[in-house]
Amino acid sequence: MRIATWNVNSITARLPRLLAWLEKSGTDVLCLQELKCAEASFPYEPLRELGYEAAVNASGRWNGVAVLSRVGLADVTEGLPGQPGYPDGEAPEARALAATCGPARVWSVYVPNGREVGHDHYAYKLRWLQVLRDAVVEDAAGERPFAVLGDYNIAPTDDDVWDRARFEGLTHVTEPERAALAALRDAGLSDVVPRPLKYDQPFTYWDYRELCFPKNRGMRIDLVYGNQPFAKAATDAFVDREERKGKGASDHAPVVVDLEV
Numbered sequence: 001m002r003i004a005t006w007n008v009n010s011i012t013a014r015l016p017r018l019l020a021w022l023e024k025s026g027t028d029v030l031c032l033q034e035l036k037c038a039e040a041s042f043p044y045e046p047l048r049e050l051g052y053e054a055a056v057n058a059s060g061r062w063n064g065v066a067v068l069s070r071v072g073l074a075d076v077t078e079g080l081p082g083q084p085g086y087p088d089g090e091a092p093e094a095r096a097l098a099a100t101c102g103p104a105r106v107w108s109v110y111v112p113n114g115r116e117v118g119h120d121h122y123a124y125k126l127r128w129l130q131v132l133r134d135a136v137v138e139d140a141a142g143e144r145p146f147a148v149l150g151d152y153n154i155a156p157t158d159d160d161v162w163d164r165a166r167f168e169g170l171t172h173v174t175e176p177e178r179a180a181l182a183a184l185r186d187a188g189l190s191d192v193v194p195r196p197l198k199y200d201q202p203f204t205y206w207d208y209r210e211l212c213f214p215k216n217r218g219m220r221i222d223l224v225y226g227n228q229p230f231a232k233a234a235t236d237a238f239v240d241r242e243e244r245k246g247k248g249a250s251d252h253a254p255v256v257v258d259l260e261v
Helices: 010-027 042-050 120-139 175-186 226-231
Strands: 002-007 029-033 053-057 065-067 074-078 096-102 105-112 147-153 222-226 232-238 255-259
Touching: 002 010, 002 147, 002 222, 010 042, 029 105, 029 120, 042 053, 053 074, 053 096, 065 096, 065 105, 065 175, 065 226, 120 147, 120 175, 147 226, 175 222, 222 255, 226 232
Parallel strands: 002 029, 105 147
Antiparallel strands: 002 255, 029 065, 053 065, 074 096, 096 105, 147 222, 232 255
């Protein structure tokens, strides 16, 4: 079984690449983030023609998540229980969606960016991660493969950014953010780290600016956090860097995990 996660940075802009990738990649379950479309505009039909069902949580703004599956789609949960809104008091954003796909259950998550340390959005990010941790405890302790996949907007270690000094004082690398990841691990999840391919570090995101991709100035912020049955079943994990190449690419690449289930 092949499960993947991909921040497509607009499913409308990336649809031809998405469909082509699904046809050639052999992916059974794909978690998508940053759809940037309303649910009514989601491309259900072309995905259905390829054999994929879709569960979608999208509002038409800058967020939006989905789970695509060709091995079944059941027990869909939209949003996190007790999920905070931003600003305080606003309706929760479309950042989380869970579904059971065949033998596995997955969450597709798009963690808030945080903007800058000390900003209200940074505090919101930390609250959101605490709610995520609380939401996954039961599934993390279960006997079936379970994983939380998506764009976490956090680099777990200093090795997960191309130059730690360049990020000093910025979001994505701060101790409170990394402590939130540690809390997820303490809930019964572990980081399924992709194997390096072209370079020593399996980065998943490269800014569009300053030739960051050709220079491999990237970050590993798209993560797969799986419970013990998921991690035990994993036979391979890698970043498909080819999908970051060329015209019309997302600034993120898919992270792919193969399971023997």
